[in-house]
Amino acid sequence: MGLADDVKQELKFLGGFKLTFEHLTRPRVTRQYPDEKKPKQPRQHGRHVLNRYEDGMEKCIGCELCAGVCPADCIYVRGLDNPPDHPVSPGERYGYVYEINYLRCIHCDLCVEACPTEAITESKLFEFSFTNRADAIYTKRELVVDDEGRPQHLPWEDWRPGDDQHTSGWMRATAPGGQAAYEGEVQWSGELGYGVRRPEGGQSGRRDDQATGTLALREVLEAHLLDEDIPLAHRGMRGRIWRAQVSAERHRRKFEATRRRLAEARAVRRRNKSGGGA
Amino acid sequence: MSAVLHPALLGALTTHGDPLYNHGVGWFVWVVVVIKVLVAFAVLLVSVMLMIWFERKLISDMQSRIGPNRAGPWGMLQTMADGIKLFFKEDLVPDQADRFVFKLAPYLSLVPALLIFTVVPVGGIVTLDGHAFELQVADPPIGILLVLAMSSIAVYGVMLAGWSSGSKYPLLGSVRASAQMISYEAALGISVVTVVLITGSLSTRAMVESQATNFWDWNLIRLGFVPFFLFFTAITAELTRPPFDLTEAESELVGGYHTEYSSIRFALFFLAEFMNVITMSAIVVTLFLGGPDGPVPHLPSFSIWFPIVWFLAKVMIFLFVYVWLRAALPRLRYDQLMTLGWKYLIPISLGWLMIVAGFVVAGWWGIGIAVGTVIAAGLLLRAFTIGRERVNADEAVLPPLGRRPQSPERPTAGGA
Numbered sequence: 001m002g003l004a005d006d007v008k009q010e011l012k013f014l015g016g017f018k019l020t021f022e023h024l025t026r027p028r029v030t031r032q033y034p035d036e037k038k039p040k041q042p043r044q045h046g047r048h049v050l051n052r053y054e055d056g057m058e059k060c061i062g063c064e065l066c067a068g069v070c071p072a073d074c075i076y077v078r079g080l081d082n083p084p085d086h087p088v089s090p091g092e093r094y095g096y097v098y099e100i101n102y103l104r105c106i107h108c109d110l111c112v113e114a115c116p117t118e119a120i121t122e123s124k125l126f127e128f129s130f131t132n133r134a135d136a137i138y139t140k141r142e143l144v145v146d147d148e149g150r151p152q153h154l155p156w157e158d159w160r161p162g163d164d165q166h167t168s169g170w171m172r173a174t175a176p177g178g179q180a181a182y183e184g185e186v187q188w189s190g191e192l193g194y195g196v197r198r199p200e201g202g203q204s205g206r207r208d209d210q211a212t213g214t215l216a217l218r219e220v221l222e223a224h225l226l227d228e229d230i231p232l233a234h235r236g237m238r239g240r241i242w243r244a245q246v247s248a249e250r251h252r253r254k255f256e257a258t259r260r261r262l263a264e265a266r267a268v269r270r271r272n273k274s275g276g277g278a
Numbered sequence: 279m280s281a282v283l284h285p286a287l288l289g290a291l292t293t294h295g296d297p298l299y300n301h302g303v304g305w306f307v308w309v310v311v312v313i314k315v316l317v318a319f320a321v322l323l324v325s326v327m328l329m330i331w332f333e334r335k336l337i338s339d340m341q342s343r344i345g346p347n348r349a350g351p352w353g354m355l356q357t358m359a360d361g362i363k364l365f366f367k368e369d370l371v372p373d374q375a376d377r378f379v380f381k382l383a384p385y386l387s388l389v390p391a392l393l394i395f396t397v398v399p400v401g402g403i404v405t406l407d408g409h410a411f412e413l414q415v416a417d418p419p420i421g422i423l424l425v426l427a428m429s430s431i432a433v434y435g436v437m438l439a440g441w442s443s444g445s446k447y448p449l450l451g452s453v454r455a456s457a458q459m460i461s462y463e464a465a466l467g468i469s470v471v472t473v474v475l476i477t478g479s480l481s482t483r484a485m486v487e488s489q490a491t492n493f494w495d496w497n498l499i500r501l502g503f504v505p506f507f508l509f510f511t512a513i514t515a516e517l518t519r520p521p522f523d524l525t526e527a528e529s530e531l532v533g534g535y536h537t538e539y540s541s542i543r544f545a546l547f548f549l550a551e552f553m554n555v556i557t558m559s560a561i562v563v564t565l566f567l568g569g570p571d572g573p574v575p576h577l578p579s580f581s582i583w584f585p586i587v588w589f590l591a592k593v594m595i596f597l598f599v600y601v602w603l604r605a606a607l608p609r610l611r612y613d614q615l616m617t618l619g620w621k622y623l624i625p626i627s628l629g630w631l632m633i634v635a636g637f638v639v640a641g642w643w644g645i646g647i648a649v650g651t652v653i654a655a656g657l658l659l660r661a662f663t664i665g666r667e668r669v670n671a672d673e674a675v676l677p678p679l680g681r682r683p684q685s686p687e688r689p690t691a692g693g694a
Binding site: 013016017019020021023024026027028029030032 | 339340341342343344602605606607
């Protein structure tokens with residue numbers, strides 16, 4: 001090895017200067033967290049909800065399989081026979097007591113897998129700050145979805161509008177028995193307020209990003225990747241065009257939504273004014 | 279009121295120095311001096327505040343982060359918030375500490391940092407009410423010696439802080455610090471001597487004036503770049519800035535020499551450290567980049583300001599470079615640090631001093647000395663190479679020390 005090679009080897013540390021200087025122009029990865037949130041992973045495991053059928057009946061049948069499978073031993077269920085005159089669930093029994101202790105829950109989703117009626121699923125909500133232990137134990141009153149099928153917003157939970165949508169992604173992404181042929185097949189019942197949720201595509205490419213809410217996430221992830229880590233179709237000029245199309249589409253939708261909202265507001269105002277005049 | 283100063287001191291001041299003292303020392307002189315001191319003090323403190331903010335912001339930019347952004351616009355008041363917080367923290371003195379020295383040490387590192395800045399020429403000569411004075415706090419005839427002396431005293435601050443804490447990590451940190459600072463002071467001093475040689479004076483003002491008007495008269499170019507890089511490396515080590523920040527290597531020594539300090543005393547160390555960064559950048563600019571020298575357009579009312587702006591711009595470049603160094607380079611190991619200091623910087627600076635001295639003394643005959651130095655350096659390098667090859671060769675009698683690639687055909691000592 002000659003002197004020139006030695007010098008070249010020694011001067012390799014200059015690459016650090018180039019890299020750090022380049023980083024001045026790269027987008028920042030920091031999020032202003034409480035003000036601005038990252039899009040959540042489509043299959044994020046957050047806190048549970050107890051779902052209801054589209055007619056308002058509870059899905060839970062009080063079978064206690066979730067409590068049995070729970071490795072953290074955080075679920076407590078007691079079933080009771082349905083009262084014949086006003087049944088709670090469309091079966092023989094229903095979950096009379098349902099408690100989950102979130103100081104113990106590890107969000108492994110085994111309860112969701114065990115549930116025979118898709119009664120318990122996990123939402124993407126995870127930002128709680130309870131100030132006493134009693135609040136950490138969610139009872140049935142807190143877990144059951146409300147009359148629109150949405151999780152209940154508890155005072156110590158930090159939500160933004162839309163955070164409660166696109167939930168139970170895990171269930172919808174998994175084919176029963178792990179059979180690849182069942183990927184994308186609907187194997188679950190409808191939910192109150194949402195109907196039958198669309199399946200989430202696996203790796204077959206038959207995915208509906210729009211409906212499952214994964215598009216924004218993938219875009220965000222790609223903005224921070226190096227060129228070689230991005231799929232060929234999203235790279236370079238082709239990718240730029242693709243991104244431009246996507247963002248144009250999104251802006252168009254936003255614009256449409258704003259216009260619709262303004263029109264509605266105007267209509268409401270006009271109605272109020274005419275109502276007040278009459 | 280005209281002869282307050284001792285005649286000898288007055289003479290020393292007037293032979294070569296601030297024209298402010300040319301007509302004796304009256305009330306005007308006192309006012310100007312006090313204002314200069316106060317302005318320099320305030321500007322230094324504020325610039326330290328901004329420097330800390332600048333460093334945190336820039337390094338977070340270089341790491342794709344945002345950095346402080348809560349206190350004030352763009353987080354500029356973050357340092358002030360930290361300072362206020364530190365001020366109100368409990369001031370602890372460890373049981374094992376030598377109480378007097380423990381309390382003295384922060385000031386020993388802060389005061390030199392402040393004093394070094396006094397000899398830095400910030401701008402040109404200003405005339406106010408018939409009195410001409412220099413835009414620099416003091417212009418002693420020994421200017422650059424004051425810098426060297428103060429930077430040596432700053433070592434005491436670090437050393438005594440570690441020693442008086444009565445704790446192991448601070449002691450280790452301060453031992454490293456004093457060894458490092460003393461090693462690098464040699465290269466630092468020798469590269470300063472080249473500047474002194476070519477200027478023919480120790481006064482910082484004279485150094486700046488000798489570099490004025492043309493940028494190729496800057497010592498950076500006049501002395502052939504090498505002393506500049508030597509000086510810059512040496513002061514980086516002297517400042518214990520990355521990549522030479524072994525004294526406060528967080529991963530090894532907790533906080534280094536100031537581990538046991540808290541509250542306002544810790545803040546003083548922090549202040550001194552960043553103030554040193556600023557003053558040393560100013561010293562580099564003064565010695566090698568012509569200080570406030572730069573093109574001044576013919577605008578009578580602004581001509582005072584242009585040199586100051588040039589000076590600040592040059593200092594800013596160095597502040598940027600310091601942050602950049604911190605972002606780009608990993609910390610050196612202790613033996614690497616010593617190798618760099620003793621085996622490279624000191625011989626190179628000595629050789630370069632020889633060359634410069636040759637040219638200064640003998641004009642173009644200095645080429646002879648230059649050639650001689652280069653030949654001697656080549657011989658030395660060859661000797662080093664041969665020595666290293668012999669140490670690493672297969673027939674080496676003693677097992678080689680240090681890290682080196684193991685040859686595949688040679689079994690390791692344990693496997694034999």
